[in-house]
Amino acid sequence: MGIFWRVLSAERLKMSKSFVWLLVIGSPAVAMLIGALANMEEEGQMITWEVLLSVMSLFHAMFFLPVLSGVFAALICRAEHADGGWKQLLALPVTRTSVYLAKYTMIMALLAAVQLLFFAAVLGVGALRGVDVPIPWTMFLASIFGGWLACMPLAALQLAISQSWSSFGAPLALNVTLTMPNMLIANSSTYGPYDPWLQPMLAMSPFGEDRFGAFNLPLESLITVVLGSLILFLAVGLFSFRRKAV
Amino acid sequence: MLVTEVKKMTQAVIETTNLLKEYRGRAAVEHLNLNIGKGEIYGFLGPNGAGKTTTIRMLLGLIKPTSGSIKIFGQDLKRNKLQILRKVGSLVESPSYYGHLSALDNLEAIRRILNVPKSRIAEVLDIVSLTGEEKRPVKGFSLGMKQRLGIAAALLGSPELLILDEPTNGLDPSGIQEIRSLIKRLPVEEGITVLVSSHLLSEIEQMAGTVGIIRSGRMVYQDTIAHLQQQAAGDLRLAVSEPEEALILANRRGCGGTLQEGRITLPRMSDVRVALLIKELVENGHAIYRVEEHRQSLEEFFLQVVEGGQSV
Numbered sequence: 001m002g003i004f005w006r007v008l009s010a011e012r013l014k015m016s017k018s019f020v021w022l023l024v025i026g027s028p029a030v031a032m033l034i035g036a037l038a039n040m041e042e043e044g045q046m047i048t049w050e051v052l053l054s055v056m057s058l059f060h061a062m063f064f065l066p067v068l069s070g071v072f073a074a075l076i077c078r079a080e081h082a083d084g085g086w087k088q089l090l091a092l093p094v095t096r097t098s099v100y101l102a103k104y105t106m107i108m109a110l111l112a113a114v115q116l117l118f119f120a121a122v123l124g125v126g127a128l129r130g131v132d133v134p135i136p137w138t139m140f141l142a143s144i145f146g147g148w149l150a151c152m153p154l155a156a157l158q159l160a161i162s163q164s165w166s167s168f169g170a171p172l173a174l175n176v177t178l179t180m181p182n183m184l185i186a187n188s189s190t191y192g193p194y195d196p197w198l199q200p201m202l203a204m205s206p207f208g209e210d211r212f213g214a215f216n217l218p219l220e221s222l223i224t225v226v227l228g229s230l231i232l233f234l235a236v237g238l239f240s241f242r243r244k245a246v
Numbered sequence: 247m248l249v250t251e252v253k254k255m256t257q258a259v260i261e262t263t264n265l266l267k268e269y270r271g272r273a274a275v276e277h278l279n280l281n282i283g284k285g286e287i288y289g290f291l292g293p294n295g296a297g298k299t300t301t302i303r304m305l306l307g308l309i310k311p312t313s314g315s316i317k318i319f320g321q322d323l324k325r326n327k328l329q330i331l332r333k334v335g336s337l338v339e340s341p342s343y344y345g346h347l348s349a350l351d352n353l354e355a356i357r358r359i360l361n362v363p364k365s366r367i368a369e370v371l372d373i374v375s376l377t378g379e380e381k382r383p384v385k386g387f388s389l390g391m392k393q394r395l396g397i398a399a400a401l402l403g404s405p406e407l408l409i410l411d412e413p414t415n416g417l418d419p420s421g422i423q424e425i426r427s428l429i430k431r432l433p434v435e436e437g438i439t440v441l442v443s444s445h446l447l448s449e450i451e452q453m454a455g456t457v458g459i460i461r462s463g464r465m466v467y468q469d470t471i472a473h474l475q476q477q478a479a480g481d482l483r484l485a486v487s488e489p490e491e492a493l494i495l496a497n498r499r500g501c502g503g504t505l506q507e508g509r510i511t512l513p514r515m516s517d518v519r520v521a522l523l524i525k526e527l528v529e530n531g532h533a534i535y536r537v538e539e540h541r542q543s544l545e546e547f548f549l550q551v552v553e554g555g556q557s558v
């Protein structure tokens with residue numbers, strides 16, 4: 001356990017002072033722009049938080065969260081793939097499990113930062129556009145936290161791919177390619193919930209009345225699928241990393 | 247003899263037994279029995295593709311041997327990997343670094359894992375003479391500086407064993423000299439054992455006490471540099487007044503000489519036999535103009551060993 005925290009602390013230092021912070025603020029900034037400019041007022045009606053959240057989260061959850069999960073996974077392995085990085089790191093007194101879990105934790109921490117900034121962006125835009133109904137905290141927290149939770153399997157899958165492919169670009173290209181059909185798969189209640197690239201969007205959309213396709217799914221089933229695939233992807237990645245020839 | 251054997255066994259820092267690594271049925275390293283004593287600088291020599299890096303990766307637990315065992319500090323590597331690695335510093339092939347971070351931050355990241363005092367960073371920077379450059383991003387460093395940073399990183403945990411794979415790769419002569427004198431100082435100052443690989447004997451011979459030469463995955467020579475120098479000691483050359491007759495006389499004594507450019511060339515022989523031969527030649531009326539020992543350079547000898555021309 002001590003080793004895990006020490007590796008995590010080293011990983012944090014390695015990620016700091018890099019352009020990763022630009023990526024963290026990117027999506028919330030875009031969401032803010034969309035929220036500030038979108039035409040949401042229906043005749044004479046006030047904007048509700050639900051509407052604001054769905055408008056702002058659409059692009060964020062459908063596109064940015066899956067892509068960022070892959071980008072962070074690739075970034076966290078990049079320096080190790082260059083030169084003798086894995087050799088240097090794994091010849092230190094560390095266990096491979098702690099290195100892998102520390103890297104995974106870093107990805108999830110970065111995604112948590114993205115979600116918190118996104119939340120701040122929603123609240124900010126709401127205040128700007130004069131939404132004056134009470135803030136539905138439960139719904140917000142479920143959406144923000146749910147979106148983060150739903151990134152976990154994808155991040156685990158992307159880390160598994162990034163640690164084994166020495167290329168930086170290939171896992172990213174694969175990731176973006178598989179993110180693109182999200183809008184199509186969202187219509188399928190059969191496959192949708194099992195698509196790791198779609199899960200963040202399913203989890204973040206407010207659970208209101210008019211649900212369709214994969215959205216028409218109880219939260220509990222989504223959580224079950226998410227946790228199940230998380231354990232699967234994490235186990236596969238860890239297994240392969242522990243046997244990796246460096 | 248028995249006493250020295252026992253002594254060597256208790257002091258071995260690295261000891262491998264029948265180490266074998268196969269890639270798809272092809273052996274990259276086989277029957278490797280390394281024995282490196284405490285405080286030694288061990289030169290691990292071999293041409294490209296001989297299996298040096300493969301061996302070093304096995305010693306660091308980065309790849310698993312196909313068979314055979316590795317003991318470091320007398321402990322089995324498989325069972326006590328963490329304890330062993332805690333006392334080992336390494337630089338394998340090229341140094342790794344985070345280009346956007348300064349040398350200081352690069353070392354700090356490793357320091358956090360090793361959990362050594364912060365003051366150690368300044369110490370290792372001083373050892374590799376990077377003091378004053380530590381705040382610059384490493385991507386602006388020259389190859390030599392990066393290499394020295396890699397060595398600094400390897401020294402950070404105050405290791406008892408330092409494993410350096412071709413630390414002078416790509417450096418200019420002064421860079422090579424700098425790294426060489428740095429490595430030479432270490433065992434004296436810090437009491438550490440060093441395993442340093444290279445494909446050039448000339449790079450190693452001035453610092454290593456013992457050398458192991460590996461060819462196509464097999465150890466073909468393992469002994470002290472002094473012994474290597476003896477082995478390399480070459481022929482005797484004689485310039486005499488009547489070479490043909492002198493040669494017949496010498497060969498009648500079983501010297502096995504040949505005539506080259508008008509000189510008699512004789513393979514290495516003991517001082518006593520040289521004295522006897524000269525005496526006999528003089529007694530038979532030969533005038534002896536010159537007696538020279540033609541020393542084969544170590545490098546020539548090394549090449550012979552490496553190319554398989556000589557079995558040692």
Ligand SMILES: Nc1ncnc2c1ncn2[C@@H]1O[C@H](COP(=O)(O)OP(=O)(O)OP(=O)(O)O)[C@@H](O)[C@H]1O
Binds near residue numbers: 274297298300301
């Ligand atoms: N992952 C691998 N898969 C297949 N063969 C490998 C692998 N790694 C090494 N080899 C083979 O093992 C042999 C030894 O390689 P190694 O890198 O240990 O040589 P080396 O002595 O370090 O050479 P160099 O001086 O070029 O660094 C080579 O023939 C190489 O092709």
Ligand SMILES: [Mg+2]
Binds near residue numbers: 299300411412
């Ligand atoms: Mg090599």
